[in-house]
Amino acid sequence: MTQDTLVLIKPDGVARNLIGVILARIEAKGYVIVDLRMLTPDRALLGAHYAEHLGKPFFDPLLDFMSSGPVVAARVRGHRVIEGFRALAGATDPTTAAPGSIRGDLGRDWGERVQKNLVHGSDSPASAERELGLWFGGTV
Numbered sequence: 001m002t003q004d005t006l007v008l009i010k011p012d013g014v015a016r017n018l019i020g021v022i023l024a025r026i027e028a029k030g031y032v033i034v035d036l037r038m039l040t041p042d043r044a045l046l047g048a049h050y051a052e053h054l055g056k057p058f059f060d061p062l063l064d065f066m067s068s069g070p071v072v073a074a075r076v077r078g079h080r081v082i083e084g085f086r087a088l089a090g091a092t093d094p095t096t097a098a099p100g101s102i103r104g105d106l107g108r109d110w111g112e113r114v115q116k117n118l119v120h121g122s123d124s125p126a127s128a129e130r131e132l133g134l135w136f137g138g139t140v
């Protein structure tokens, strides 16, 4: 059950100089970073990545936020890493994300229309395959 997942360090994480801290948590857990890139994503890539959220009130703010600066994209590998990184990241809402998680320890609510919660992690094997294709496969 060795898997690959897509991890993104979002523009807030990069702007707050947390790239190293976040990658270190992934490595310290024992997962392996097998590919890494830094880019400022365009709205075509982000619209495909977040297609499930089209029409929701936070969709446009989410795309504005995610295209506002550089992000780090990582292909991360390990046994059950999809589930494991979601646990490392913590809940979507950084106010209630468990202490000990990336979002719980390093994130907070800034009172904006989109939650800036530092990281993205694929939520299923199908999502991981699709998202890794988008960010590393050059399909957008």
Ligand code: DAT
Binding pocket: 053, 058, 062, 091, 092, 113, 114, 115, 116, 117, 119, 120, 121, 123
């Ligand atoms: P996750 O990133 O935990 O998988 P998601 O896929 O439901 O969460 O949403 C994608 C991102 O959109 C999330 O990381 C932050 C933002 N978001 C989600 N729900 C939100 C809400 N109710 N209000 C503001 N931003 C939200």
Ligand code: MG
Binding pocket: 123
């Ligand atoms: Mg999600």
